[in-house]
Amino acid sequence: MPKGKLLASGKLVSIVIPALNEERNMGPVLSGVKRQMSGYNYELIVVDGHSRDRTADVARRMGAKVMYDELGKGSALIRGLGAAKGEILVSMDADLSNEPRELKLLIDAIDIGYDLCTGSRFLMGGGSEDISSLRVFGNKFFVFMVNSLFSANYTDLCYGYRSFRKSAFAKLDLEEVGFGIETEINIKAVKKGLKIIEIPSTEKKRAAGEGKLTTFGDGFVILKTIIRNLF
Numbered sequence: 001m002p003k004g005k006l007l008a009s010g011k012l013v014s015i016v017i018p019a020l021n022e023e024r025n026m027g028p029v030l031s032g033v034k035r036q037m038s039g040y041n042y043e044l045i046v047v048d049g050h051s052r053d054r055t056a057d058v059a060r061r062m063g064a065k066v067m068y069d070e071l072g073k074g075s076a077l078i079r080g081l082g083a084a085k086g087e088i089l090v091s092m093d094a095d096l097s098n099e100p101r102e103l104k105l106l107i108d109a110i111d112i113g114y115d116l117c118t119g120s121r122f123l124m125g126g127g128s129e130d131i132s133s134l135r136v137f138g139n140k141f142f143v144f145m146v147n148s149l150f151s152a153n154y155t156d157l158c159y160g161y162r163s164f165r166k167s168a169f170a171k172l173d174l175e176e177v178g179f180g181i182e183t184e185i186n187i188k189a190v191k192k193g194l195k196i197i198e199i200p201s202t203e204k205k206r207a208a209g210e211g212k213l214t215t216f217g218d219g220f221v222i223l224k225t226i227i228r229n230l231f
């Protein structure tokens with residue numbers, strides 16, 4: 001039970017989790033989330049990319065609504081966030097990298113008036129146990145590009161732990177199917193004039209299984225996302 005007054009009490013919060021072959025992580029992720037969300041009005045949505053394991057069964061058994069998506073992390077998020085009923089939407093990973101204790105801050109940020117609150121591993125107080133030096137370099141390069149091209153002030157770009165006001169999310173008109181989705185959200189949020197805040201976030205090492213992002217393949221996807229959004 002989170003300490004202190006729950007600012008968002010009463011409002012429905014939707015937590016949307018894209019998941020591909022996360023059977024071993026799904027139980028601990030959802031129990032951590034449920035522990036932190038006690039006292040809130042919330043729904044859990046897991047968007048399963050047709051996992052080969054029992055990801056969907058575990059999610060259902062833990063009380064989540066399960067949806068399916070065949071394309072990628074981006075399309076899974078678009079589908080799940082689009083179907084969510086909450087006034088406040090949260091996206092989070094299924095690999096135990098995101099700390100459920102940070103949910104309260106993500107929710108409060110929307111409740112006090114922001115449209116998009118995005119976790120940053122590179123703000124003071126944040127960090128990552130799960131990112132290689134090469135990816136830190138690539139991320140910094142893309143942050144610099146996005147900030148210069150779109151007059152933005154981000155410190156992180158390719159990170160999926162965030163919250164949205166539902167009405168603001170609807171304006172974004174997202175289309176990235178894969179790992180370009182976080183970049184697309186950051187760019188379109190600026191272009192649409194959303195009220196944005198970053199908060200420090202600590203990314204933990206993925207628990208079980210392998211990450212699906214590939215440094216060069218998805219680096220290229222992110223670059224294409226930036227270029228596509230210039231026009």
Ligand SMILES: Nc1nc2c(ncn2[C@@H]2O[C@H](COP(=O)(O)OP(=O)(O)O)[C@@H](O)[C@H]2O)c(=O)[nH]1
Binds near residue numbers: 019050206
């Ligand atoms: N539905 C769905 N989820 C995916 C897909 N690819 C990755 N994910 C999920 O997206 C989240 C982030 O993916 P991950 O592989 O950990 O990426 P990384 O942390 O950037 O290396 C995890 O919850 C994955 O299970 C996909 O193709 N479909």
Ligand SMILES: [Mg+2]
Binds near residue numbers: 211
């Ligand atoms: Mg991960």
